[in-house]
Amino acid sequence: MDTHLPSPHPSPGGRGRSPVGTLARRAATLFVVHGILIAGAVFILLPFVWMLITSIKSPAEIFAVDFSLWPKHFNAVENYGFALQKVPLLRFAANGVIVCAGILLIQLLVAIPCAYALAKLRFPGRTALFALVLMGLCIPIQVPALPLYMGLAQVGLLNTYFAIMMPFFSSVFAIFLFRQFFRSYPDEIIHAARLDGMSEFEIVWLIVVPSAWPAIAAFSVFSIVAHWNDLYWPLIVISDTHLATPPLGMMFFADAETGSNYGALTAAATVLTAPLVVAFLIARRRFIEGITMTGIK
Amino acid sequence: MARVELKSISKSFGGVPVLSGIELDVADGEFLTLVGASGCGKSTLIRIIAGLEPQSSGSVLINGAPVDHLRPHERQVAMVFQSYALYPHMRVFANIGLPLMMSRLNLFERLPIIRMLSARRRRVMAEIESEVRAVTKQLQIDALLERRPSQLSGGQRQRVALGRAMVRHPAAFLMDEPLSNLDAKLRVHMRTELAELHDRLGTTFIYVTHDQVEAMTMSDRVAMMDNGTILQIGRPGDLYMRPANLKVAQFIGTPAINLLPAKVSSAGSVELFGAELPIRARRPAGSAMTLGIRPEAITLAPLGTSRPGMHLLPGRLRRSENLGPEHMLHIDLTSPASGTIICSVAGDHEPLTSDSRGLALLFMPSACHVFDVEGHRIDDVEAASAAAAPSSDPHARAFGATLCPLLPKAGEPCAPCGGPAARTS
């Protein structure tokens, strides 16, 4: 014990510091921390800022050799006007809304009862179905895409909204997520509802679903973000410009219409990116929760 | 070992004061308990002593030297957390040995993989191992060294946390509600064990709890905190027998002290339900007072009994709770008095309570605690003549002055509080 006599005084090897030293140290730490964070933030924000600025610049300034950050002449009306006239940007956005809403609606209608059955009901084939769901979690859309494409081509359904939405109607992910959520729902309430004479159908939609709101909201955010931004599948089944979803529309636009009209191109990018980004800025918590809760992208 | 002093420590979180002007002097080897309801600032205070939280003003001294500029590990204090804060990914050995590895190995000897290159590390680790074993042997957990915290029971985790604190031979142990996560039975057991550990180590202990029983049973001295200040500091018996404040009186003791409304009579003494008590109020006539009587300070007798020197309140039994060694009686006071009194009676009380006419509650006026409107204790010269020292200084109040009414025989010391018995007149 003697060897460890307390010595609160700054010992030779100790690191006693004066208050000023501590302050300086803290300031230095803050400086380094924010330095790194800001450098990263600049990297992250660069394309957003450049997109917004270019979308209001005139072609002359865009092509000027000595580049400037802030435009001298505002060309916003022309750029956005050109983008909106030349390509049906609003149509792309509307397609995005239709596709996302349709997919989400059917996903919820299909997945919620199934998840409830897997979580709370005993029926033949339950284990097999759940195994199927788990397996489905590992299969990305690119795998069944080829046969699905052939099937749709066979029945002449390419270039329809149905074709864009069809592969996503049954979301294994939604089933899995809701099952986990429903499992923690108290059995007593379900038993009580049965004793009160409610049918299983009513129990699902009137009793269980209202309490599953956080999971539904999280999944909705995940589903909308995924399908608004999806390119692979729409690219395969849609060639008609009027049915293009936002990313596909953007691709068409970048290919054909503008060539190197960067002002209009960035204006279009702004219009198509804005809805989700604005929604994200409004419902920040829900978005982060939704996308991360789901984990798998 | 160390003396820990706090000099006018204040702390506020975003403008909200949580501690104001705390003065405390913990002697070398003393077991001091900070007790109070949650939110009174006791945990913040112990965290300031540990250096985990900077104080807004004031100074912490260890062995007479200010340690405000020192970081937690440099203050030579060890802390036991309420949650134990054991490292879940380390085995018991590493949990206990970590403070030693941190202080005796340099950064390179601690880095994964690179550390294998060091020959010195092996030597130091052997040293550490023997020290860890010595500590775990003391705590009887030497069989658990290879387990992880999740494989331990609550009591075992508690011991590992203690071991981690002990292995450094700190100047002082700081304990933040270390027993509150244990079940009731184990808590009673660990209480004894901690007190014995303190006796054995002889190191300064500063202990935080909201449980007045822990405070009363383990400590040399207790500091009762409320709303960021220390209301009273003294030996456990002091706080029980001479609470300096109404809040202290209410907090310490189970069942809680009985409080009755009183006022200052025109003659300047305390008036209870129209009758004057021989206690000088030292406050203006007519001002409100609160009279406190401990449940065990009341003697029951059939109605109509009177005893010289004792004050009488009439009452009727409402409920009786049998606790085995004693009965807890809930008594409704009857006119002219009103209110409910809890009184504890040892052994059998049947003859008394079967009397349907009612009961006489008898108590010595000197056993009463009188508080003014602000809750400050009023010391009556007559009842506590020996307490000559000014009441503002807790240290000056000699314990010998207080009289214990628990035992009727004069001259015998009172077992629970250690004070001399009340003088019966």
Place this chain on the structure above:
Amino acid sequence: MMASAVAIAAPVPVVRRDRQRLIEKLAGCGFAFPAFLLLLLTNLVPLAVLLYLSFTNYELGALDTRFLGLDNFRKAVTDPVLRRSLANTFVYVAIVLPGAVGLGLLIAVLLHRRKRTRTFYEVVYFLPVTSTLIAMATVWQFILHPNLGPVNGMLRAMGFGEIAFLSEPAYVLPTLAAIGIWQLVGFNMVLFLAGLSAIPRDLYEAAEIDGCRSGIDRFLTITWPLLGPTTMFVIITTSITAFKVFDTVAVMTRGGPMGSSEVLLYAIYLEGYQYFHMGYAAALTLIFLAFVLLFSILQTFVLERRVHY
């Protein structure tokens, strides 16, 4: 749906229990059926068809389809295009994985203790996750433009030469990977932040009292070991996401220049939907699936083991 009709109180308890069993069975099957049917149509049947296709030389619209056995797979093993695209995909993953995981961890650790500025940085770093990657890829293309882009403008101003980020074979994959990192950092950061906030504050305080002096000590003693499960999870999700890279390649480089950015999914896309070599594309898809499953199995294996204390 069919269960809605069967909610009549039965008088006899025994019958009632049997009826309850029956109702549960019927309701369970009824509820699960639509999902099962859709799973069958969109997953199981396509998978079977895919397997069959991979043994044939089927081409869309072709009349004679022959059964080839394992020929498609034999061809794939020696196919220089597939080899190149697999190699490119792995190079891409090899850059994105440490970048997105390491930076995500770094940002999360720095951000964890910030109070006032945390929300701001969180929003900024998460922004790319929600934005439409195709639109942002177009903007990146412009930013990296040899003459017009600000990056090369900056390089010129600093006296370096221009760098053709997207048309120089040596630079194109790292450039795409940087954009991949740009998109994933925020996502990983949020996962790490969730992991960090699950570490009790007490442990850091105990470590501080036990003598963990510096940030490095704290990180090595507490943060890193306790973040282990989160880190494994992030590593695997990032690997899978990076392995599925397609969007940026399709918009920005189309596999060029000279195939130097052709990745696996893009190769499959070309074979299947541009050249309509369905049989061969099916075989490639199965190879793709094998890799994804490998990652997924790794994930379940690791997540099973994650409760190691």
